[in-house]
Amino acid sequence: MITTNKKQLVCQSVIGEITSPLGGVNPYRINPDGQSDVYPGVGGITYNVRIGDPACGMFADHVEPGVSISNFTKFQGQPGPNRALNLFSCAGNAAKIISGDAKGKTGRVVGKHGGIEHVLIDFAQDILDDLVIGDKIQIKAMGCGLQLSEFSSVKVLNIDPALLGAMNIKKAKQRGLEVQVTHTVPAKIMGSGIGSSHSNTGDYDIQLFDEPTVSEYGLEDLRLGDIVAITDADATFGRIYKTGGVVIGIVVHSDCVLAGHGPGVMVIMSSKKGEIQPVISKRANLKHYFSKMGPV
Numbered sequence: 300m301i302t303t304n305k306k307q308l309v310c311q312s313v314i315g316e317i318t319s320p321l322g323g324v325n326p327y328r329i330n331p332d333g334q335s336d337v338y339p340g341v342g343g344i345t346y347n348v349r350i351g352d353p354a355c356g357m358f359a360d361h362v363e364p365g366v367s368i369s370n371f372t373k374f375q376g377q378p379g380p381n382r383a384l385n386l387f388s389c390a391g392n393a394a395k396i397i398s399g400d401a402k403g404k405t406g407r408v409v410g411k412h413g414g415i416e417h418v419l420i421d422f423a424q425d426i427l428d429d430l431v432i433g434d435k436i437q438i439k440a441m442g443c444g445l446q447l448s449e450f451s452s453v454k455v456l457n458i459d460p461a462l463l464g465a466m467n468i469k470k471a472k473q474r475g476l477e478v479q480v481t482h483t484v485p486a487k488i489m490g491s492g493i494g495s496s497h498s499n500t501g502d503y504d505i506q507l508f509d510e511p512t513v514s515e516y517g518l519e520d521l522r523l524g525d526i527v528a529i530t531d532a533d534a535t536f537g538r539i540y541k542t543g544g545v546v547i548g549i550v551v552h553s554d555c556v557l558a559g560h561g562p563g564v565m566v567i568m569s570s571k572k573g574e575i576q577p578v579i580s581k582r583a584n585l586k587h588y589f590s591k592m593g594p595v
Contacts, residue, residue: 301468301476302448305460310441313384314397315368315418317432318342328360330556331508338556341415342367344430348553350409350421350524351586354562355507355554361563362553364409364523365427367417368436385411385500388418389442390549390567390585391462393595396422397437401429405595408438409524409585410551410565411457413492413501419551421524421589443499450476452574454535456499458567465591466526466583475574478547479583481525486532486540488512490559498534502551502563521562524585525550528577534569545575549585 320342327335338360348357349364370381392408406422420436445455445463453476455463469477484505492503505521507513521527527548533541534548548564555561568575 301470303460303463304444304446304448308441308444308460310439311387312437313370313387313440314435314437315370315381315384316435317344317430318367318369318417319432328556331558336556341412341417341552343432344427346424346427348523350522350589351584352523354521354523354525354550355519357553359553360555360557361412361560363412363417363419363551365419365421366406366430366436367412367419369417381416382500384418384438385416387440387443388438389440389457389459390565391459391589391592392441393439394420394436395595396426396430397435399429399431399434401426401434404429407589407592407595408459410549411500411502412552412563413495413503416500421585447476450574452570452572454569456567457565461592462588465588471576475570475576477576477578478528478568479526479580480528480547480577481579481581481583482516482518482521483528483530483577483579484516484518484564485512486529489529489532489538490561492563493538496537498536498538498566498569502548502565503538504555504559504563505561506559507554507561508558521550522584523550523553526583526585527564528575529564533571534566535571538566541571543573544569544571545573545577547575547577
């Protein structure tokens with residue numbers, strides 16, 4: 300059994316409201332081949348894209364599964380409440396709707412999307428139909444400061460202790476941990492978000508423009524909510540290339556057409572010394588783990 304410092308963690312409320320999708324004066328997005336089109340993107344309530352669904356192949360760019368929330372409150376002229384929402388929300392946290400026709404219904408946090416600074420939440424399909432843009436959702440934020448008692452060199456972040464417990468993480472026979480993942484991803488194709496000074500908010504993208512690499516690693520069937528391993532990478536304090544390092548993350552948004560972008564990965568574990576051993580399992584997806592966690 301993997302032991303943690305769960306008893307030391309604080310559970311605190313953060314809140315946001317369902318955002319609207321955004322559009323620009325110039326609506327076109329241009330891909331690396333120079334072709335342009337108008338694509339659905341971030342924000343809103345996405346009725347037909349949820350965790351467990353394909354992350355690739357849609358006519359979309361950066362689409363977020365389920366519900367996207369933000370906190371527009373200003374504190375001393377700065378967006379501090381939205382920073383708190385993004386810093387302290389963790390995958391697996393309980394989320395409760397507190398306004399509108401779906402008031403009282405619950406779901407779970409999927410992850411966080413950088414740049415737009417959204418927190419993403421999964422609800423049952425019938426709940427999505429009762430939501431409207433502007434509805435408020437409160438999250439029981441827990442997970443900040445989570446540590447593995449016997450593996451101090453493995454950084455854990457952005458994950459609820461209950462979700463970590465559902466992931467069937469084991470001590471490896473040789474050293475470190477065995478973590479089930481659907482895919483391994485080489486650090487050489489990581490794009491937008493690389494170089495961030497921390498990994499406590501946001502994500503970074505898997506570029507899928509190189510067909511030989513996509514084929515070699517089987518990345519064409521990535522799904523939203525997949526747990527993946529990025530090899531030769533480290534995100535302990537910032538997202539970097541690191542020979543021998545391993546990063547574990549959750550696929551939180553869809554594929555993209557923009558150069559340098561692709562399905563986004565929110566970091567949940569990192570070991571610069573490579574003390575994480577990925578084990579391939581197609582069940583390593585939030586949809587499966589949320590069902591193991593049971594009702595919120």
